[in-house]
Amino acid sequence: MRATIDFLLHDWLQAEALTARPRFADHSRETWGQVLDTCERIAREKYAPFNRLVDTEEPRVVSDSDGEKVILPQATHEAWKALADSGLLAAAQDYELGGMQLPYTVESAAHAFLSKASVSIVAGMLTSGNANLLMAHGTPAQQRAFATREFSGEWAGTMCLSEPQAGSSLSDIATRAEPDGEDFEGDPLGPRYRLRGNKMWISAGEHELTGNIVHLVLAKIPGPDGKLVPGTRGISLFIVPKRLVDAEGQFTGERNDVALAGLNHKCGWRGTPNTLLNFGEGKFTPGGRAGAIGYRVGAPGxxxxxxxxxxxxxxxxxxxxxxxxxxxxxxxxxxxxxxxxxxxxxxxxxxxxxxxxxxxxxxxxxxxxxxxxxxxxxxxxxxxxxxxxxxxxxxxxxxxxxxxxxxxxxxxxxxxxxxxxxxxxxxxxxxxxxxxxxxxxxxxxxxxxxxxxxxxxxxxxSHGIQALDLLGRKVVMNGGAGLKAVAARMQRTIDAALPVPAGPLPELHEYASALASALSKVGAATQSAWATGVPEEALANAVPYLQAFGHTVLAWTWLDVALAAQRLLAEHRGPEAEALARGKLAACRYFFHYELPRIDAWLAVVASRDDTCRTMQDDWF
Known part of the structure; x- marks a missing residue:
């Protein structure tokens, strides 16, 4: 796999060109190689040997005076420590934050080794994402108190969206956030609220890997009449730490009113605890009152x-x-x-x-x-x-x-x-x-x-949500500007491959023509789906559209990778490089011969606005 990553980074994406930019000027191919080596070693030594262990020794709950705790195998603790000590949680951050100012491209390539070794142990992705959100939307005080400790691995982070009654329908969430006293706006960590509600499917929502867990929680602020604003307009975002801290991020000694309600027992990802959390049920009483204390991030709504x-x-x-x-x-x-x-x-x-x-x-x-x-x-x-x-x-x-x-x-x-x-x-x-x-x-x-x-x-x-997002919003927004931008990138690859009738894979020019045809079909199906302007008709077959669109994107990706493989072969770097390049060309050939032709069936129901699924009646089942 390492050879493939090196090829994609350097021969295909030309990532070394990023070192000409001031942010990455201290780096080189050699420093990136050291980062990849470190992550590959951690994956090999701390993750891969324990992938089966965390699948069989699932998280379990024990109780003590501090409430319910989730116990994980010692191997998970050691894997987290190795990841935190490596600095990879903050790899793309500024030097001032303890980061390496790595390109996100290199950081992603490094994390690929961890996911391959044991995806169930990799709980750090939400922590980094949580901290990155605070760096983009939080106040300096919130960044200092919470994000910096997440980047160091001292604390962990989650995101809390779904609720038992709402699922993916965020407009229906019912968690409330009410101002905590008349001076709630004056808290140095941000406007302070008391939250009450329940959240479901929270990955790494409770554990003992770190000294604190920073929950990012969606909740609604009641209007003047005391009622929650319907829909998504009333949704605000809050930092709700497991343990309360002062303005400098030091523990106050109080446990926040966040309680574990249970664990979800899963088919896979068994090493990552997946939790139900209750906010503000009164199990803990910070400041002598029930209600989980949260600090608003950004503006209300x-x-x-x-x-x-x-x-x-x-x-x-x-x-x-x-x-x-x-x-x-x-x-x-x-x-x-x-x-x-x-x-x-x-x-x-x-x-x-x-x-x-x-x-x-x-x-x-x-x-x-x-x-x-x-x-x-x-x-x-x-x-x-x-x-x-x-x-x-x-x-x-x-x-x-x-x-x-x-x-x-x-x-x-x-x-x-x-x-x-x-x-x-x-x-x-x-x-x-x-x-x-x-x-x-x-x-x-x-x-x-x-x-x-x-x-x-x-x-x-979920898959259906992504399909609705793609066909219902992304490809039609701004007059189809996004779809046009993707098509323009594809056209560059098509133009580069069309005039190449010879070489190790002479069919590349044929694949360029096939990709051009597929792109045209996707564009036509997009227009046909929305021809009546009726969302119910356009989106009834959003998932087949997503599958066809995805296959077209992957065909484009493979054709572009194949062009880089052709160049690699022409450089005669030796037998290993030749085998790698020929393997890429064979995979490209497979995808165009066996996979890309599948889009015709998917797009047919999209373009015709087939109503088979939309008009099926409940009692007919």
Whole structure:
């Protein structure tokens, strides 16, 4: 995997060009290599050996005078300490914050090793996202008291959105936040409120890994009549720490009114505690009164804008987690296929029962399943690193480049989260298939990879939510500006590949034509879906649209990667580089021959505004 990451970073994305920018001027390919080495070592020593352990020794609850505690294996504590000590939680932050000022592209590549080694132990992604949100939307005091301690790994962070009765419908949340006294505006940590409500599906919501847990909570502030404002307009964002602190972030000795209500027992990701939390139920009484103390972040009613900063970062992280689970299954099934003897070759020689069996990798159908996994996982990894590169462009490019990067990210984020989640899971299913009956047992790791990956289509915005976001908002916003920006990027790749009729993969020019056709079909289907202007008709087939759009994006990614592989072959760097490049070209060929043609069926129901699902009646089921 390291060779693929190095190739994508340096041969494809040309990441070294970032060192010409002032923020990254202290870095070089060598310093980035050291960061990758460190993360790879931590993953190998502290994460991978314990992936099965945290799957079997699930979080458990014990009670003491301080309330319920969630107990995790010692291996998880050591993994967290190794990650915190490495400085990787703050890798992309300013030097003044203890960061390394790494490009987000390099930080993402480094974290890929951790997700591949044990996605269930990787609880740091929400902590970094939580702190990044505060750096973007919090006050200097909030940043100093909370974010800096999260970046150091001293404290952890969560995000608390969903509620038992609301699920993904954030407009229906019922958690209340009421001003805490007449002087609530005067608290140095921000306007102080008392929160009451319940939150569900909170990853790492309770544990003993760190001295404090910083919850970012969505709640509604009552209007003058005491009633909650309906819809999303009344939603505000609050910092609700597990343990209360003063203006400098020092503990006051009081426990906030945040109580563990229970653990969710999951199919996968069993090493990460997933919790139900009660805010303000009176189990603890900070200041002598019930109600969880929270500090408002940003203006009243602007909670979603702030939380989406963290949520979008989390969606890219989930896409990366799904990708690396797919990669882990691919590598495991590749190793198994090379070692497992079964059957004999086709043809006369294979008809002799006395002839030796061959490794199953010699069978074409096994190679098909391996190629599918390779095209899914390596293609998705390329897409995620491309999105990370856009984040760097957004923050360090000139005004025009930053604006374009922001627009591209708007459209690509639903794909970056959902496509790897769906097809990373399919890759894991194929890994089980290659193992045969053994793959269905716990003697091999691939069944756990599948269970862990099944969650990724659900959390941080389910598959259907991402589809509605893409077709309902992202591709039509600002007169379709985002879709046009993505199409323009695709056209650059098409133009680069069209005039290349020769070389190690002469079909590249054919694939450029196929991609141009697919792009045209996506554009036409988008227009047809919205031809009547009726959202119910346009969005009834949003998921097939997401699948087709995602496949088109991945085809573009693979074609662009293939052009870099062609260049690598032309440089004659040796047998290892040649094998890597030819593997990328073969995966590209697979994707265009086997995968891209699938978009026609998906787009057909979108373009016709097929009403089969929309008009199905409840009692007909």
């Amino acid at each position: 602007q909670g979603l804008a702030g939380m989406f900063h963290m949520m979008n970062e989390a969606r890219i992280a989930i896409g990366l987690a799904a990708t690396m689970l797919g990669m882990a299954g691919y590598e495991a099934s590749l190793a198994y296929a090379r070692e497992r003897p079964q059957g004999r070759p086709m043809g006369p020689a294979g008809k002799d029962p006395a002839s030796p069996q061959v490794p199953i990798i010699q069978h074409a159908d096994v190679r098909r399943m391996l190629l599918a996994q390779k095209s899914y996982s390596e293609g998705a990894l390329a897409l995620l690193l491309y999105c990370a590169r856009l984040v760097d462009e957004q923050h360090t490019g000139d005004a025009a480049a930053a604006a374009e990067a922001r627009l591209l990210l708007e459209v690509l984020t639903p794909v970056a989260k959902s496509w790897p989640s769906e097809f990373g899971l399919e890759a894991n299913s194929l890994a089980i298939q290659i193992h045969g009956g053994y793959g269905y047992t716990r003697d091999y790791p691939v069944e756990q990879y599948w269970r862990d990956n099944r969650l990724n289509m659900i959390h941080e915005g």
